[in-house]
Amino acid sequence: MTLRRAVFVxxxxxxxxxGFHLRNALNLPANLGPVRVITAxxxxxxxxxxxxxxxxxxxxPADPNASTDVAxxxxxxxxxxxTPISNDQSGRAQEYMLxxxxxxxxxxxxxxxxxxxxxxxxxxxxxxxxxxxxxKASERELLMRELQRDxxxxxLRRVDAASAPRPGP
Numbered sequence: 001m002t003l004r005r006a007v008f009v010x011x012x013x014x015x016x017x018x019g020f021h022l023r024n025a026l027n028l029p030a031n032l033g034p035v036r037v038i039t040a041x042x043x044x045x046x047x048x049x050x051x052x053x054x055x056x057x058x059x060x061p062a063d064p065n066a067s068t069d070v071a072x073x074x075x076x077x078x079x080x081x082x083t084p085i086s087n088d089q090s091g092r093a094q095e096y097m098l099x100x101x102x103x104x105x106x107x108x109x110x111x112x113x114x115x116x117x118x119x120x121x122x123x124x125x126x127x128x129x130x131x132x133x134x135x136k137a138s139e140r141e142l143l144m145r146e147l148q149r150d151x152x153x154x155x156l157r158r159v160d161a162a163s164a165p166r167p168g169p
Contacts, residue, residue, distance in 0.1 A: 026057035026160045032071045033109030034062035039075040045145075046075060046102065049152035057156070069109045073159070076103040076117065080144070085125065098140065099123040100147040104155055106162070115162040120154050122147050 035054050039047035050073060055061060062070040079101045084093035100122050106115035124143050 026156055028057055028059055031108060033069055035059045035071045035073060036062035037073045040077050044078060046148050046152060049148060053152055053156045071109045072107045074105055078102050095127050097123050097125050098143050100151060102151055106159055115159055122150055
């Protein structure tokens, strides 16, 4: 039992020494009001992921029929791109970079801008041998889902950073 306790204490000391800290809860901007998420593609899973993240952070979902006094997190555009980054001896693409770029903004219920329009881009590399078509498609789909989850988390972190109190001079 003492060995287990010593290992735990050592791990705790190493983690605290490297600067690791648990992330605090998401802070939403003051006077935000009920929030509606609008996406360029209404079938995009990103909108659902953002709405769930905001709800978990304590935001009140807006009534779908409400047109005034509603804060809006708007996903202006979403773009996907596959870029070949290496080729085999026959000149066929062997490895790709999957890129996901989103432009968004957040407007408060009173019409003021909480988070100005900005772009976030994420990317992942994946292997796609020409002989493994099924594996290529399934790996790409998995990466797309992961990138959408990471993108929602990244956008919510930017909302959190924009709402953090600024230190005074």
